[in-house]
Amino acid sequence: MGLIKFEYRKLWNKVSISALIAFLVFSTLHTFIYLNLQWRTLDGNGEVWEGLKAFRLLKEISKDVEGVMDQQYLEGLVEDYDSSSEKRYLDINGEHRGFLGTGGMTKYMFPNYCVNYAYYGPYMTNGNDKIGLGYEFLSSERSFYDQYKESMKEDKLMANEYGGLFPYSAHQISILEDKIEKVRTPFTVEYYQGIANMLSWYEIQFPYFLVVLVFSLAGIYAKGSEYGVDELTLSSKNGRKKDFKAKCISGNLFAVTAYLIFVAVLMLEHGGIASLHGWNASAQVFWYDCIYNITVGGGAILQFLGGLIGCIVIANLVMMLSAVTGSGKAGIIAALAILYALCRFYPSYGMKKIFNPVCFGNNFVAKDGMFIGEILVPCICITFVLALLYITVFEVSIRSSAKRYHIGGRR
Amino acid sequence: MRSIISAEWKRVLPLQIWILFSMVILIFTVYDDKKEKSTYTYVDADGNLIDGRDVLKDARQKKEMIPVESILLGEKKDFLTEESLNYLKVQNLVEANYSKQIGELTAKEAKNFYERRISHIRRNLVESSTVSYNKKEIDLLVEKASQVNAIMIGYAEGWSSINRGMEKFVPLLLLGISMMFIPLFGEDAKVKMNEFIFAAKWGRRQLDFARIFIAFGAGTLLYLYGMAEYVFIKLLDFGSEGGNFFIQGEERMFFSVYPISYIQQFFWNFTIGYFALFVAISFTLIVCILIKKTMACSAVLCFFWIFLLVGDQMNIYITNHYFFNFMPYRMTKFHHYYLENDLYRVGGESINSMVFTTCVAAIIVFSVLGMIALTLWERQNRKFVIGG
Numbered sequence: 001m002g003l004i005k006f007e008y009r010k011l012w013n014k015v016s017i018s019a020l021i022a023f024l025v026f027s028t029l030h031t032f033i034y035l036n037l038q039w040r041t042l043d044g045n046g047e048v049w050e051g052l053k054a055f056r057l058l059k060e061i062s063k064d065v066e067g068v069m070d071q072q073y074l075e076g077l078v079e080d081y082d083s084s085s086e087k088r089y090l091d092i093n094g095e096h097r098g099f100l101g102t103g104g105m106t107k108y109m110f111p112n113y114c115v116n117y118a119y120y121g122p123y124m125t126n127g128n129d130k131i132g133l134g135y136e137f138l139s140s141e142r143s144f145y146d147q148y149k150e151s152m153k154e155d156k157l158m159a160n161e162y163g164g165l166f167p168y169s170a171h172q173i174s175i176l177e178d179k180i181e182k183v184r185t186p187f188t189v190e191y192y193q194g195i196a197n198m199l200s201w202y203e204i205q206f207p208y209f210l211v212v213l214v215f216s217l218a219g220i221y222a223k224g225s226e227y228g229v230d231e232l233t234l235s236s237k238n239g240r241k242k243d244f245k246a247k248c249i250s251g252n253l254f255a256v257t258a259y260l261i262f263v264a265v266l267m268l269e270h271g272g273i274a275s276l277h278g279w280n281a282s283a284q285v286f287w288y289d290c291i292y293n294i295t296v297g298g299g300a301i302l303q304f305l306g307g308l309i310g311c312i313v314i315a316n317l318v319m320m321l322s323a324v325t326g327s328g329k330a331g332i333i334a335a336l337a338i339l340y341a342l343c344r345f346y347p348s349y350g351m352k353k354i355f356n357p358v359c360f361g362n363n364f365v366a367k368d369g370m371f372i373g374e375i376l377v378p379c380i381c382i383t384f385v386l387a388l389l390y391i392t393v394f395e396v397s398i399r400s401s402a403k404r405y406h407i408g409g410r411r
Numbered sequence: 412m413r414s415i416i417s418a419e420w421k422r423v424l425p426l427q428i429w430i431l432f433s434m435v436i437l438i439f440t441v442y443d444d445k446k447e448k449s450t451y452t453y454v455d456a457d458g459n460l461i462d463g464r465d466v467l468k469d470a471r472q473k474k475e476m477i478p479v480e481s482i483l484l485g486e487k488k489d490f491l492t493e494e495s496l497n498y499l500k501v502q503n504l505v506e507a508n509y510s511k512q513i514g515e516l517t518a519k520e521a522k523n524f525y526e527r528r529i530s531h532i533r534r535n536l537v538e539s540s541t542v543s544y545n546k547k548e549i550d551l552l553v554e555k556a557s558q559v560n561a562i563m564i565g566y567a568e569g570w571s572s573i574n575r576g577m578e579k580f581v582p583l584l585l586l587g588i589s590m591m592f593i594p595l596f597g598e599d600a601k602v603k604m605n606e607f608i609f610a611a612k613w614g615r616r617q618l619d620f621a622r623i624f625i626a627f628g629a630g631t632l633l634y635l636y637g638m639a640e641y642v643f644i645k646l647l648d649f650g651s652e653g654g655n656f657f658i659q660g661e662e663r664m665f666f667s668v669y670p671i672s673y674i675q676q677f678f679w680n681f682t683i684g685y686f687a688l689f690v691a692i693s694f695t696l697i698v699c700i701l702i703k704k705t706m707a708c709s710a711v712l713c714f715f716w717i718f719l720l721v722g723d724q725m726n727i728y729i730t731n732h733y734f735f736n737f738m739p740y741r742m743t744k745f746h747h748y749y750l751e752n753d754l755y756r757v758g759g760e761s762i763n764s765m766v767f768t769t770c771v772a773a774i775i776v777f778s779v780l781g782m783i784a785l786t787l788w789e790r791q792n793r794k795f796v797i798g799g
Contacts, residue, residue, distance in 0.1 A: 018702060019710035026718045030725075037727050208717055215710040328706060 003238055007250035010227040016216035020258055023212045024265055027205050031269050035197065038103040046085040054105065055193060055274035062107040062191035069111065069285075070186040071141040077111055078133045084108070090128045101127040110285060111189045117288035118144060121151030122158045124288060145185045148284075152180050155289045163350020165370075172371050176291075179369070179376055184293045187285050192278030192296050196286065198270035199300060199363065202263070206307055206361040207343050209262050210314045214335040216258070217251050217318040219328030221398075223407050228328065231407055244402040248319060248395070255315035259308055283367065290367035292378065299366035302380050309387045310360025313394075314339070317357075320394040323401035354382060357390065415621040423595055424629055432587070436637055439583065440644040443576050451496065467568060470496035471650055476565030479504060479660070483513070483521035497564050503662035504562070525560055528659075532556045532666055541728040542754060548761050552752060558670035562660050567653025570673035571661050573645045574680060574745070581684040581743040584637045586716055589691040589739075590709070591633070592626045596696060597705035619787045623696065623780070630692045634685060642677075658749070667749040680745045683765065686772040687742035693779035694739075700786050716740065736764060737771045 032052075041054035041061075049057050064080070067073050081087055086106050089096055100109070108131060116130045118137065124130060137147040156176060160168050168176065221244070222228035234240050267276065279297025283290040287299060294302070317338065322331040342358045351370060353359040360383045369376040451463030475497070482501055498513075505513050508527050509520060520527070536549045544552070654674040658664040671679070694715065699708045719740035722730060732753060735741040747753070753764040762770075 014702075014704050015706040015710060018704075018707035019714070022711045022714035026714045026721075029718065030721055033722075033730055034725055034727070037729055038725075204721075208714075208721075211713060211717070212710075215706065215713070219706065332706075332709070 003242060003246035004249050004253070007243075007246045008253050011216060011220070011250055011254040013227050015219070016212070016254070016258075019212045019215040020261065023209060023262075026208070027201075027262070027265065028269060030205065031201055031266075031273070035273055040104055042086055042089055042099065042104060042106045044085060046089050048104075052273050055197075058105050058107065058193055059191050059275055059277060062110060062193075065107050065111050066190050068186050068188055069114070069141075073111075073186070073189075074115075074138050074141060074144060077115075078138055081108055081112065081133050087132075090131055092129045097128050099128060100131060101125075105193065106131075107191075110191060110281075114148075114187065114189070114285045114288060115144070118148040118151050122155040141186060148185075149180050149183065152183070152289050152291070153177060156180070156291070159289075159350070163352070165351045168371065171374060172376075175371075175374065175376055179291050182293070183284065183291065184282070187282035188280060188295075189285050190278040190281035190296075192281050192286055194270050194274030194276050195278050195296055195300055197274055198266055198276070199303060201270065202266055202303070202307070203362055205262075205266075206310075207339070207358050209259070210311065210339055210358065211336070212258055212262075213255055213311065213315050214318050214332055214339065216254060217315055218322050218331035218335055220247050220251050220319050221323040221326065221401070221405075222328035222331065223326045228322075229405070229407065234405070234407065240402060240405065244323075244398065244405075248316075248398060251315055251319045252312055255311050256308065259311045263304055263307075287363060287367040291369060292367065294366070299363070302366035303361060303363055306365030306380055306383050307361030309383050310357040313357035313360070313387050313390045316391045316394040316398075320397045320401075323398045323405075326401075326405070354379060355386065357387070360387070412617055412621060415618055416625060419595070419618075419621055419625050420629065423592065423625065424633075428591065432633065432637070433640060435587070436584075436640045437644065439580065440576075440641050443579065444572075444645065444648045447572050447576065453499075466496050467649070470566045470568070471652070473497075474566070474652070476563045476653070476656070479562045479564050480521065480524050482564060483516060483524060484518065485521075496566070496568075500564055500660065500662070504660075504665055507662055507665045525557075528559075528666070529553060529557055532668060535666065536752065539752075542752065544752075544754070548754060551761070552668045555670060556668035559657050559659050561657070563653075563656045564660060565653055565656065566650070567656045567660065567673055569646050569649035569651050570654045570656075570677065571658075572649050573642055574658070574673060574676050575663075576641075576645065577677075577680050577684070578743065578745055580641055581680070581687070581745075582740055584634065584641075585684070585688050585691045585739050585743065588630050588633045588637070588688060589695040590712065592630070592692060592695050593699055593705055593708050593712070595622045595626055596699035596703070597708045598703050615787075615791050619791075623783065626692050626696055627689065630688055631685075634688050638681060638684075663746070664749055668752060669749055676749070679748075679765065680743075683745065683748070683769060684743050686769045686776075687739040689776045690737070690742070690772050691739040693776045693783070697779050697783055697786075700783055736768050737775060742768060742772065 035055070036052050039054055040048050040050045041058045042048055043057060043061055065077070086108055088094075090099060090106070091097070096104075100106070109126075112131045112133060113124070113126065115133060115135070115138065117124045119135055120130060135147075137143040153176070157168070157173070219228045223230070229243075233243055236243060238246075270276065278286075279295060279300075281296045283292065283294045283296055283299045286296045290299065318331065318335045321334045321338075322328070325331050325334060339358070342356055346356045346358075347353060353362065353364070354370065365380045365383055368379045370379055370382055371377070372382075448463040448467060451466040453461055453463075453466070455461055473495075479501060482497075483505070502513055505511060505516060508524065508531065509516065511520075533549065533553050536544050536552060654677075655672045658669070658671060658673055658676050659667060669676075695708075695712060698711055698715070699705075702708045702711060719735065719738050722735045722738070723741050723744060731741065731747075736753070741747070748763075748765040748768075751764070754761045755764065755767040756762075757767075
């Protein structure tokens with residue numbers, strides 16, 4: 001235990017602290033500059049508010065559309081929207097036709113996009129043309145949710161056709177239909193823009209966060225580096241086996257700590273700008289094709305958990321490269337090259353991405369499932385099993401390198 | 412002094428680094444060439460896949476160059492066969508100018524080819540959502556644009572490929588070169604040179620001066636060498652024909668207001684890239700002097716470049732106009748100089764972004780050099796004790 005503590009302390013050195021601070025500065029600038037300059041809110045008077053205050057205003061005016069999406073809610077929504085100034089402003093043939101696709105926001109985004117998904121299904125995007133409510137299925141709650149589930153099914157089947165690992169069998173389709181049928185209705189609508197921003201920024205910045213791990217952990221088994229391995233380490237009382245094990249555990253602990261700092265900073269920033277209100281909204285209001293009965297908050301936690309698993313896998317990969325190369329610089333170059341290849345060349349669409357640890361923080365881990373035989377397993381469980389597999393391989397490599405580890409001599 | 416420069420030069424840029432540098436450029440350029448050629452691949456009317464290499468070979472062999480208006484007026488009907496590269500080029504220009512196919516053009520429309528281009532440019536300037544140009548500025552830009560009066564259609568793929576590829580190549584070159592100088596002022600735990608450095612015969616001042624000289628001198632040499640290798644491979648592969656054609660012959664540059672040729676565009680890009688290199692090197696030096704540890708410097712610089720990359724991807728006019736335009740990454744995204752027509756207004760004068768950016772880059776370099784000098788001077792005057 002003492003050894004782990006000392007190794008962990010060693011990892012908080014000038015390199016890792018510089019990398020983490022540089023990353024957090026980048027993350028903060030990226031968040032504030034983009035949210036401040038690009039986003040704007042349309043209020044009920046047809047006025048557009050820009051800057052960070054636009055989010056606070058959106059939260060305030062969105063109280064009108066919060067509630068349970070039942071028959072009464074849908075009737076009220078259609079009536080309100082039809083007589084609203086927003087509808088006139090967002091007219092697809094008008095001068096503001098690009099408003100919603102370019103950072104424009106309105107309170108009607110939260111319920112109306114969900115309704116439009118029922119109509120557009122796999123072709124759903126955001127934009128002025130997909131905010132209207134002129135659909136016959138809105139005449140009753142039941143017909144709306146029937147239509148919604150049909151669209152969800154169509155979406156899932158299309159996703160499988162174009163990006164699935166294997167085509168669904170007839171039995172698998174029936175299991176999927178059953179699962180979709182069990183999606184709990186009516187949905188709860190809440191303002192969730194702060195959480196949406198946070199998760200969106202999280203997905204963008206996650207691969208860059210992994211660069212922090214590369215710089216911090218690439219020297220953990222490097223020969224002669226300040227916090228790597230030297231003659232004293234190898235001749236210590238505990239022996240190299242225990243020391244290498246302690247380094248590995250502390251490396252993982254470091255990765256978890258740095259990840260928690262990253263997530264905490266994101267939560268603080270986005271909570272401060274747009275608030276983290278909306279944790280209890282139904283996941284389907286945010287991830288329209290989510291087949292699980294979870295809330296937006298629950299989905300966010302699952303996504304963060306997926307990211308944590310991915311971060312631990314990458315941390316072990318970096319440590320393995322450090323042990324194999326025995327050099328901090330070579331470890332960094334090799335790890336950055338692998339990370340770049342995983343981001344640039346590995347497909348980020350379809351279910352193939354489930355094998356890529358850089359994608360473990362994407363939203364599919366929260367909302368999707370994958371068939372293993374005839375069982376529909378949540379993606380988060382699959383990423384967990386895959387992570388165990390990857391980590392085992394890396395651990396074996398580290399141990400094998402540890403056995404042959406020499407300082408100053410040839411292996 | 413010469414001996415210090417020589418020793419430091421060998422330390423930072425040994426022969427292996429030069430060889431690695433050359434190899435990386437070679438691999439990048441050859442890969443880029445291959446990708447570039449594949450963009451010319453198409454499926455013909457009979458459903459046959461025509462390889463991009465054959466398309467280029469065919470176009471190069473023809474050695475023809477004809478003004479676009481002659482083609483449109485039907486004076487050179489034999490020049491255009493539907494599967495030729497020239498046909499594709501003319502079609503792209505016609506589509507950009509008229510939103511029509513070549514066959515749909517009337518003689519009157521074909522005659523007004525340049526007038527129509529100018530009217531598009533004027534309308535774009537008037538309706539611009541980013542810059543509000545005044546009448547004088549619009550007239551000036553339109554006047555420049557109207558100097559393009561003889562767009563030639565012919566084989567110029569070598570130079571156009573060089574100019575297109577520079578947007579990917581130069582940022583990587585700058586990143587690579589500036590990272591090479593991290594060990595100049597960065598302290599490596601393994602090397603532990605400080606004891607020797609502070610006991611050097613000529614003292615720290617000359618050593619610091621030699622290091623700054625090496626950073627900019629060797630940076631210049633590496634930049635020249637890298638660019639020469641890149642251009643040589645490209646020209647060897649695509650040929651050097653058509654360098655004097657107006658850049659507007661390429662669909663991407665059709666609405667550019669600058670009446671310049673591909674070769675002139677290359678030299679403009681080259682010069683701006685050189686200024687960007689100095690900015691990148693000066694940032695590297697100041698970070699290394701302040702942070703000292705090599706690895707920590709690398710991490711900070713890595714995130715600095717990530718920030719520049721993400722900033723460019725965000726593509727917000729205000730941040731670009733006031734910040735990213737003067738940073739090495741966006742400085743080398745050359746297309747925006749020719750297409751976005753961003754202007755800076757200083758003392759009642761409107762300055763185009765190309766000139767203004769290079770001036771600000773020079774100011775940044777001198778300011779950072781001033782900061783470096785101040786930091787080093789302060790350190791030289793500080794009493795130094797090894798291990799203290």
